[in-house]
Amino acid sequence: MSWGYRIMLLFTGFAALMITLVYKATHTKYELVSKDYYADELRYQEKIDGMNNASVAGNLTVTNDTKYIQVQLPASITQQPDSANAWFYCKTNASHDVRMNVVFVNGLLAVDRTKIFNEQYEFRLQFVAGKKRYHYTQYIDLR
Known part of the structure; x- marks a missing residue:
């Protein structure tokens, strides 16, 4: 050759x-984490303040069974949250993300498992209680 x-x-x-x-x-x-990432970045100081308030208040207690995911607020948060947003963020597939407005009953939140895929999620919970903003992030494996 x-x-x-x-x-x-x-x-x-x-x-x-x-x-x-x-x-x-x-x-x-x-896939982007957020479609409106620029506006989210402008509000990032609110998230930092919420994470600081959450670290002072204590950790969430998350229990996972076959029907429900139950989230218990720390005992130091005595006031019922006014409004709460929960986001199950799946890093591997944006179509498996689940966002919902939630209501706490006596500091307990129950999320129906049938609405959520069996994936590994980053659970983000944001709420306002007693004029303080809280932001929690916790990893949950539902597989």
Whole structure:
């Protein structure tokens, strides 16, 4: 085999590799954590304040059974939350994310498991109780 054929084979292989890489890159699914990330970043100080308040108040107690995910507020939070938002954030598949407005009853929240996929989630809970904002983040494995 002469050098001309070897160089042509090398360039053909390189072109095939480039076409394969371009094909794979155009068919890769990229998901953002939030579609409105810029507005979320502007409100980030509220999240920091909520995390500081949550660390002072104590940890959530999360229990997971076959029917419900139960979240118990720390005993130091004596006032009932006015409004609460729960977000089950799945890092691997955005279509499995679940956001919901929730209501606490005597400091206890019960979330129906049938609404949530069997995945590993980052559970984010935000609420306001007694004019203080709280933000909790906890990992939950439902697999």
